[in-house]
Amino acid sequence: MRQSNLALKDYQEEFEMGVDPKIKPLSMIHVSIAFVAFILGVFGGLIQGLARGGMMQLPSWVTYYQILTLHGVLLALVFTTFIIFGFLFAGMSRTHGAFSDGLRKLGWVGFSVLTLGTLLAAAMILTNEASVLYTFYAPLQAHWIFYIGLALFVVGTWIEGAVLLAHFFKWKKANPGQPTPLFGFMTTATILLWIVASIGVAVTVLVQMLPWALGLTNEINVVLSRTLFWYFGHPLVYFWIMPAYMVWYLIIPKIIGGRLFSGSLARLAFVLFLLFSIPVGFHHQLMESGISEFWKYMQTILTFVVVVPSLLTAFSIFATFEQTGRAQGGKGVFNWIKKLPWGDARFFAPFMGMIIFIPAGAGGLINASFQLNAVIHNTLWVVGHFHLTVGSTVVLTFLGMSYWLIPVLTGRRFTRHANRCGIVQTWLWAIGMFFMSGAMHLLGLLGAPRRTAYATYSDHPQALQWFEGIFTSHITVGVGAVMLTAAGVLAFYNYIYLAFLAPKGETEFPMTPDPIDTQQSPKFLENWKLWIGIAVVLIIFAYTIPIYEMIVDAPPGSPTFNNLIK
Ligand code: HAS
Ligand code: CU
Numbered sequence: 174m175r176q177s178n179l180a181l182k183d184y185q186e187e188f189e190m191g192v193d194p195k196i197k198p199l200s201m202i203h204v205s206i207a208f209v210a211f212i213l214g215v216f217g218g219l220i221q222g223l224a225r226g227g228m229m230q231l232p233s234w235v236t237y238y239q240i241l242t243l244h245g246v247l248l249a250l251v252f253t254t255f256i257i258f259g260f261l262f263a264g265m266s267r268t269h270g271a272f273s274d275g276l277r278k279l280g281w282v283g284f285s286v287l288t289l290g291t292l293l294a295a296a297m298i299l300t301n302e303a304s305v306l307y308t309f310y311a312p313l314q315a316h317w318i319f320y321i322g323l324a325l326f327v328v329g330t331w332i333e334g335a336v337l338l339a340h341f342f343k344w345k346k347a348n349p350g351q352p353t354p355l356f357g358f359m360t361t362a363t364i365l366l367w368i369v370a371s372i373g374v375a376v377t378v379l380v381q382m383l384p385w386a387l388g389l390t391n392e393i394n395v396v397l398s399r400t401l402f403w404y405f406g407h408p409l410v411y412f413w414i415m416p417a418y419m420v421w422y423l424i425i426p427k428i429i430g431g432r433l434f435s436g437s438l439a440r441l442a443f444v445l446f447l448l449f450s451i452p453v454g455f456h457h458q459l460m461e462s463g464i465s466e467f468w469k470y471m472q473t474i475l476t477f478v479v480v481v482p483s484l485l486t487a488f489s490i491f492a493t494f495e496q497t498g499r500a501q502g503g504k505g506v507f508n509w510i511k512k513l514p515w516g517d518a519r520f521f522a523p524f525m526g527m528i529i530f531i532p533a534g535a536g537g538l539i540n541a542s543f544q545l546n547a548v549i550h551n552t553l554w555v556v557g558h559f560h561l562t563v564g565s566t567v568v569l570t571f572l573g574m575s576y577w578l579i580p581v582l583t584g585r586r587f588t589r590h591a592n593r594c595g596i597v598q599t600w601l602w603a604i605g606m607f608f609m610s611g612a613m614h615l616l617g618l619l620g621a622p623r624r625t626a627y628a629t630y631s632d633h634p635q636a637l638q639w640f641e642g643i644f645t646s647h648i649t650v651g652v653g654a655v656m657l658t659a660a661g662v663l664a665f666y667n668y669i670y671l672a673f674l675a676p677k678g679e680t681e682f683p684m685t686p687d688p689i690d691t692q693q694s695p696k697f698l699e700n701w702k703l704w705i706g707i708a709v710v711l712i713i714f715a716y717t718i719p720i721y722e723m724i725v726d727a728p729p730g731s732p733t734f735n736n737l738i739k
Contacts (some may be wrong), residue, residue, distance in 0.1 A: 179188065180379065182216075183431050183695060185625075187585060188394060189539070191267065191682065192263045192266045192267050192581060192582070192682060193266045193272065194334065195271065195272075195275060195277060196262055196263065196266045196272055196280075197263070197495060197582045198260045198584055199277065199280050199281060199581040200264055200266075200578075200585065200711070201259070201262075201437065201579075201637055201672075202284065203256065203258050203259030203284065203584065203666075204253045204255070204256055204259040204575060204578065204668075205583040206251070206288065206291075206653070207251070207252045207253075207255035207256035207259065208254045208575075208665060208668040209664065210247040210248070210253075210254045210255065210662060210663075211247070211248065211661065211664070212216070212662070212665040213243070214243070214247035214248035214251075214252060215245050215248075215657070215658055215661030215662070215665075216242050216296065217240050217241075217243045217244035217247065217248075218244050218248070218654060218658070218661075219409070219654050219655070219657075219658040220235075220238055220240055220243060221241060221654075221707065221738075222236075222609065222651060222657075223259045223651055223654060224240075226235070228651050229277045235301075235509060236602055237306055237688035238304035238305070238306065239298065239301050239304040239307060239361045241304075241624075242298050242303065242304050242305060242307065243295075243299070243307050243523040246294065246295070246307050246487075247295075247305060247732045248564075248568075249307055249413075249563060250263070250326075251295075251308060251438065251536070252351070252568075252571075253412075253413045253563070253567065253571075254287070254330060255287075256571050256574075256575070256579055256681070257363075257412070257571075258284075258287075258330070258333050259411070260416055260419075260420075260571075260578060261337055261360050261363075261364075261416065262333075262337070262575060263421075263578060263581065263582065263682070264335055264356050264360070264362060264419075264682075264684075265340050265341065265356065265357065265421030265433055265683050266504075267342045267353025267356070267684060268356040268357060268684065269341065269354065269356075269357050271674070272336070272340055275345075275434055276336050276339055276340055276735035277336075279332060279335070279634075280332075280333060280336045282331035282332055283327065283329050283330070283331075283334075283335075283538060284323070284333065284338060285329070286325050286329035286332060286397035287327070287329025287330060287332075287333065288327055289322075289324055289325055289595070290321075290322045290323065290324065290325025290326035290327075290328070290329055291322070291326055291331075292317070292320055293321060293322030293325065294319050294322030294323055294326065294709075295322075296318070296322075296698065297315060297316045297318050297319040297322065298319070298654055299656065300636050301319070302315060302319065303315035303319035303465075305319070306490070306624065308402060308406065308508070309382070310324075310395075310398070310401075310402070311381070311382070311393045311395045311398045311399075311401060312393065312395065312559070313383070314385065314386055315382075315386060316386065317383060317386040318415050319386075320378050320383045320386055320733075321383070323374070323378050324375065324378050324379055324383070324389060326379075327371050327374060327375050330367065331368060331371070332449060334364040334368055335368060337360055337361075338361060338364055338365075340533060341357040341360060341361050344357060344617075348700060352436075352687075352691050352692060352694045352699070353699060354687060355422065355436055355439060355440070355687055355688075355691075356419065356423055356435075356545055356684070357678060358698075359415065359418075359419045359422070359423070359439070359443050359721065360419075362414060362416040362443040362444060362446060362738075363412060363419075363443075364414070365701070365704075365705060365708075366408050366411060366415070366446060366447050366450055366451070367408070367410060367412045367422055367544060369408075369410070369451060369705070369708060369709075369712075370404070370405045370408035370409065370450070370451055371405055371420025372405075372561070373401045373402070373404035373405040374401065374402060374405040376401055377397075377398045377402055378520070381393055381394065381397070381398050381401075382469050383544060385694025390523040390697045391720055392726050394723065394724070396462075396463035396464070396723050397669070397720065397723045397724065397727075398423070398462065398465070398519075399458060399461065399586060400454065400458065400701060400716075400719070400720065400723060401460055401719055402454075403454030403455070403457040404451065404454045404716065405454075406454060406457060406710075407450060407451070407453050407454045407456070407457065408450040408451050409533045410559075410562065410563060411446055411479075412727065413444060413567045414483075414562070414563075414566070414567060415443065415564050417523075417526065417567045418443075418486055418568040420523055420570050420571075420573070421490050421570070422439050422486075422489065422490070422526065422685075423501045423521060423684060423685050424519075424523075424574065424683050424684065424685070425490070425493075425520060425523055425524075425685075426685040426711075427684055427685040428480045428495050428514065428519050428520045428681035428683050429493075429494070429497050429513055429514055429520055430498065430499075430501065431493055431494075431516075431685075432466035432493070432495060432496075432685055432689070433489070433684060433685045433686060433687075433688045434489050434491055434493045434688065435489060435492075435690055436495060436687055436688035436690050436691045436694055437690055437693070437694045437695065438485055438488075438489050438697065439486075439489060439688075440694060441482075441485065441698065442482035442483075442484070442485040442486055442489070443483075444698060444704055445479070445481060445482040446479070446737055447477075447704055447705075447708055448704060448707055448708050448711060449475055449479035449482075449711070450479055451708060451711070451712050452475050452492070452711045452712050452714065452716065453472050453475045453482065453715075454472070455468060455473075455475045455689055455715075455719075456473060456476045456540070456541050456546070456663050459473070459546045459547075459550065460546065460547060460550045460551070463723060463726075464719050464722075464723075465719065465722070468715070468719040469543065470543065471714075472715055473542075473543045473717060475540045475711070477541065480538065480541075483530075483534060487531075490527065492514060494509075494687075495509055497512070497513075498511075498513060500509060500574050509646040513655065516592075517592065518546040518573060518576050518593075518594075518595025518596050518598075518599065518649075519573055519574075519577050519587075519594045519595075519683070520573070520591075520596070521571070521573070521574050521596055521599055522569045522573025522576070522598070523569060523570040523573040524570050524575070525565075525599050525602075525603045526559045526566040526568075526569035526570040526573070527564060528567045529561055529564070529566050529569070529606070530561075530566040533561035533563065533565070533566055534562075535555075536557070536561065536614070537557045537558065537562070538622075540555065540558060543550035544564035544622030548618070549617055549618070549709065551623055552616075552617035552618070552620060552622060552623055553613045553614075553616045553617035553621040553622070553624060554613065554614050554616075554618060554619070555614050555617065555623055556623050557612075557614035557617060558608045558612040558613070558614070559644075560606060561606065561610050561615065563605065564610075565590065565603070565606050565610070567724060568598060568602070569602060569603070572595070572598065572599075572602075572664050573599070573724065575664075575667075575671075575680065576592070576595050576667065576670065576671065576693065577680055577682065577683060578666060578682070579671040580671050580675060580678075580680035581680050582679075583671065583672050583673075583675075584677055584678070584679075584680060585671060585672075585675040585676060585677055585680065586676050586677070586678035586680055586681045587671065587675070588675055590670070591663045591667055591670055591671055591675060594663055594666065594667045594670070595667060598660045598663040598664050600661075601656050601657070601659050601660035601663065602656075602657060602660035602664075604656060605653045605654070605655070605656025605657040605659075605660060606653065606657060607653070608649050608650070608652055608656070609649070609653025609654055609655070609657065610651055610654035611649070611653075611672075612649040612650050612653065613650070621684075624637050635732040657666030
């Protein structure tokens with residue numbers, strides 16, 4: 174035992190290195206684009222919240238769908254993807270050493286393709302040529318340049334993902350028999366998930382949407398396009414949450430002065446995400462015709478399986494908190510909680526994200542419960558759900574992360590001032606979201622629809638009656654939206670401050686030492702071929718027959734969508 178601990182110590186020291194200065198600009202430009210997208214998206218949200226709350230009219234030069242598309246794409250796709258890659262590049266350098274020149278250059282190629290795709294898609298949205306929402310459901314049709322932009326976006330992420338994977342496997346080759354650092358293990362699981370999932374969206378965009386938008390075909394198989402989208406769309410939400418979990422597993426334990434509770438459990442959770450996130454897309458299509466109940470039910474079961482790794486995560490993180498709090502002298506059943514660093518925004522923002530994820534995850538279970546889905550589908554409840562998950566848990570975790578990552582990358586200090594801004598920003602976001610998302614959930618239960626320009630909150634007299642005694646719904650939503658905007662502005666201010674204004678100096682890239690069970694971690698967990706193989710088998714099982722049926726049972730002579738649109 175002692176020997177293995179000694180070995181572990183050497184192994185740890187090897188990783189006590191900084192981020193290679195050469196990779197910093199690549200990481201930082203990702204973070205910067207993420208923040209620009211973030212602030213624009215936040216203002217899109219404010220306008221929408223006020224308009225849907227009946228508190229303002231949209232200006233004549235924008236349409237509801239346009240602003241909704243902009244808001245969704247900028248926040249859910251651009252902010253997340255860019256900040257995630259910025260984090261992964263910096264983290265892989267921190268834990269696996271400097272990237273080779275070749276890989277770094279390839280990283281820049283990937284970044285250029287990703288950014289070009291983003292700009293093309295954004296230009297089409299801004300000119301109202303692609304007001305198709307972030308899900309771009311057919312028969313809504315966008316300009317073909319939008320689909321080219323999406324395709325380039327995906328290809329850019331593949332190139333960047335390949336760079337990260339290559340760096341990881343190079344390390345593995347150079348260190349045979351060693352358990353890989355957790356950061357690399359988790360990055361690999363996340364990127365593999367992304368690549369397997371995004372094949373679905375690439376296929377629908379290139380094979381269905383693009384030819385249709387170019388006028389080469391005049392029909393589109395709608396149910397197939399939605400299925401391919403959701404084959405990608407559910408793992409997409411895990412692509413957001415997994416890097417947030419990486420912050421919880423690897424960064425937070427260091428910040429609170431402790432050590433992650435178990436490495437093997439963390440590895441198992443990430444493998445389960447890779448296996449079970451993909452064959453579950455039908456839980457977004459439970460109310461759709463064209464898919465038989467049997468396959469919907471199968472995917473409902475698999476959805477409940479993919480909840481398990483989140484429960485493992487809740488257990489691991491809670492155990493880490495308790496162990497750390499007790500090691501620092503916290504006694505009794507709950508007193509250890511007081512030992513956590515409540516005044517530190519690097520901890521507090523992600524922590525609020527965790528707390529919010531408890532009701533958010535419970536809401537997800539309701540959504541996934543086949544019959545209950547009939548109550549909430551296409552209502553504002555779903556909008557409430559995803560403003561808690563991606564809109565709070567993920568956002569707060571990434572903002573908390575950015576408060577140390579930006580000064581690490583720019584060679585500045587994370588000052589008390591920035592910390593205070595971070596704490597205020599977190600409270601504002603959490604309280605604002607409590608109001609906004611709370612009202613969305615309840616109004617959704619009362620039947621307020623989503624994805625439509627033709628209903629404001631106050632169009633629902635039943636809802637108003639229900640709410641009247643406490644607070645009228647549109648004021649609730651409006652207040653929430655204003656608080657969220659204030660929080661967003663503060664977060665953006667913190668970005669500007671930490672990137673350009675804060676005093677020069679050193680900031681720590683907090684990284685927990687790999688847990689003491691690392692050397693004993695079962696070898697099979699590192700067997701990526703096995704995991705990819707099982708993931709593919711599960712996908713084939715869950716999708717082959719339903720997709721076959723969608724193709725052969727497509728109604729012959731069905732009216733073309735061009736006719737429908739006319
Ligand atoms: Fe979801 C719709 C089901 C998780 C995002 N989801 C959406 C949409 C988005 C989204 C964007 O089954 C809308 C898509 C659209 O535009 O139509 N979702 C689930 C389920 C989960 C889930 C079962 N969703 C997420 C996450 C997201 C996300 C994560 C983004 C990041 N969702 C659905 C379904 C729909 C849906 C249906 C379709 C609805 C419809 O009809 O259209 C689960 O994975 C959730 C599991 C999570 C938990 C919580 C564990 C708690 C943790 C925190 C622990 C706290 C600690 C602190 C440690 C079970 C890990 C404690 C410390 C102390 C001191 C107390
Ligand atoms: Cu889902």
